[in-house]
Structures are given as C-alpha cells and as structure tokens.
Amino acid sequence: MCDMGKWLSEWGERPGRKVRPYWWPPSLILRQLGSALYVGALARWRELPRWIVTYGVKCIPGAAGSWGQGCIGFPAHPVWEMTAACNLRCIHCHASGGQPAADELTTREAKRLFDQLAEVSEFRMVAFTGGEPLVRDDLFELLAYTQALGFTNTLATNATLIDDAVARDLRRYGVAIGAVSLDGFDAETHDFVRGQPGSFEAALRGIHALRRAGIPLHINITAMEYNLDQLDPLMDLVDELGTAILIMYQLVPVGRGRGIEDAALDLGANERLIRFMVRAQSVIRAVMEPVAGPQYWSFLLQRAGIKSGPLLRLAEMVFHGCSAGRGFVYIKPNGEVWPCPFIEVSCGNVRETPFAEIWATAAMFEDLRKREERLKGRCGQCQYRRLCGGCRGRTLAVSGDYLAEDPSCFIHVDD
Secondary structure, rough: OHHHHHHHHHHHHOOOOOOOOOOOOOOOHHHHHHHHHHHHHOOOOOOOHHHHHHHHHHHHHHHOOOOOOOOEEEOEEEEEEOEEEEEOOOOOOOOOOOOOOOOOOOOHHHHHHHHOOOOOOOEEEEEEOOEEEEEEEEHHHHHHHHHHOEEEEEEEOOOOOOOOOHHHHHHHOOOEEEEEEOOOOOOHHHHHHHHOOOOOHHHHHHHHHHHOOOEEEEOOOOOOOOOHHHHHHHHHHHHHOOOEEEEEOOOOOOHHHHHHHOOOOOOOHHHHHHHEEEEEEEOOOOOOEEEEOHHHHHHHHHHOOOOHHHHHHHHHHHHOOOEEEEOOOEOOOOOOEEEEEOOOOOOOOOOOOOOHHHHHHOOOHHHHHHHHHHHOOHHHHOOOOOOOOOOOOHHHHHHHHOOOOOOOOOOOOOO
C-alpha cells in the first residue's frame, strides 16, 4: 500500500488544511456528550458509563463536529458514494451496486469535490461508501487527500476485502471509524442478503482486522422481514465484536430494494423494531441510532412523558431525526447531489455547479431545512416534528411526496 513518500512522488502536492478541527468550538463536544447522556437516561442505558470510557472518546473524531445525533449517525457530514462497483450483490442495495458506472468522478474531479466540501464550515468528516470503496484503486490516494485537507475519514464497507495490511493503511490515512454491514446473525441469512456465499465469514475476518488496527467499529444492520427474528442474537454478536456504534437501518424500497418491497417494515413492524431498539439499548454496550426510523427519539420522549417544556427543547437541540438535507448530504458517483441515499432526487451536479451553490440554493434542501413549517398531515401537526420529522426517503418512496406524513409512524400526537 501507499505511504507519504508515494504521495509526494506520485500523487502531487499535498493540499493545505482547510477544515476546522472536529473539537472546535468545544461546545460541539459538549453537545455530542449531551446527546449520549440524554439518550442514555431516556433508554435507561446501564452500559453508558463504560461506553463513554471504552468507546465514547474514540468516537469523537468520527462525530467530527456534529451537534448531536441524527439519522445515519451524525447530522453534519457529506457521504460520497465513490463507486457503484461492488464485489457483492446485496438484495436490498439502494445503490444497485455491481459494475462501476461509466460516468463516475475521476480522481481529479473527486479532489475538486473535496476542495469544495472543505469550504462548508460545518463539514469536518467525509464518509466514503459505495458500492464497495475498496474496489476503487484510488481510494487511498483520496483518503490521503481528504486527510490533508483536515477531514476525518470514515469508511462504509462490506469488510470482505480487508486484511491486516489494508486495515493498517486505512488507519494511516485518517479512517476514524469503520462501518461494516451485518444483515444476519448467521452465515445463512447474511450470505443470502449479500448474494455471495462466504461473505459472512469474510466480513468477520475484516472486522477483526479493523479492531486490531485500532479503528472503532460501527455496525450497520438493515432490518427487514428476512432478519427480524435474528435481532436478539445479533445484539449479542454486536457486543462480542466490540462495537462502538450500531446503526439500525430499515429497508427503504429504493434501488435494488424495490425488488423486495414486501420485506420492508410496515407501521406495526416499525413500532416493534423501535420498541426492540429501546429495550436493546438498555443493555448492549454500543450506542444505537436509527436510520429511516426517526420515531425512535419521539418514542423515547413520549414514553418518558416529555411533550413540551425545557426537556423537549433540550431534546430538539441534540436529536435531529431525519437529517436529509439538514447537514447530511449524499453525493453519487457521477457527482449528483442528493439529500440522502433514499431520496433519489438530484439537486444538482458538482461537474456543472459548485457544491456550495447547490447546498445553499437547491429548493429541496430549503424545504427540508424548514420542514417544521412545510411538513404535511400528521407529521406537520406533531409536537416532535423538530426532532423527528418522519423519514423523508420512505415517504417519497411510498407516496411520491417527500413532505407528506410518514406512513410508518406509530406516534400518537396529542390533540
């Protein structure tokens, strides 16, 4: 793999640092800690003190200047789907990963994108995803480039291509969190979802390599009808692997997931999943966050009888629910800018328009940032709309209107 000498000799001049440190201002760290403490109190998380000591401090660079917890982890970061290429063929893949797209950003174009992302003051971290990032041969060059700009890097991977040497290079080039997907407790289920025999054992080998390299582990689970009955033993596996962060996705029928739409969770299954998450959070060692289920925070507050007043206002400061277009942004391999991977709407393309201009002026981003005023139906009337907002991706997939009420919401709003 590459080293700094190779960077200087083959990759050209290093860029100057442009990104503010993840710890500045210190109030960001306090808000991250505040969100963990608040969710710990609401979920009665007995492992919280140990998590703070064992994982919490190590996760701060990965949180990278965010102001609390939101959908897909942290609300303030860009995610770049660097390639559609993948060595697996997952049945639920929102990116329909497989072969590389013909119009993917080149290395030079990717560096220009990162230069533009560095101009957005709230961005301190870049997440690399795919497809599978490790099948793109310029991954380490681009990690080195973003690291030189001052970004913290995170990597979403199926982990099947990671050995000790790869893991050490990921650590060297600024990867602060390794996000690995597990979709079943056993090889039969995981390999079925991933479309490749042996992928479960290969993922476990990759996970252990990441841990040996000292990279905090972030596990992604996509809940669907195929694996709902395995969530309890999966929690045991999550703890056994030494997981710092657990992201519980729900299947959203986009991309290849349209072909298994019947496996997506309905209203009743969404409620069962979120109730399970709250029970699980009380005992597991990882901090848990939802994707496509922002009712998690609403449920925690409603269960505690918090419907108004200072405790609700505090929750609105540290919980952000659906983060699509509200700090979080998703960039496709060809440079299209989407609010999130489940909102398949291009708000512009960085090949044609500077990212900062798209970020500041796109009408959809404006709607999502002012969702409290523009949400429709029950979501628009809900007292938790500021900290939840419903899943805009699922709403768009089901109704065709990204501002409509979330059809999977089970929260009962007071009259």
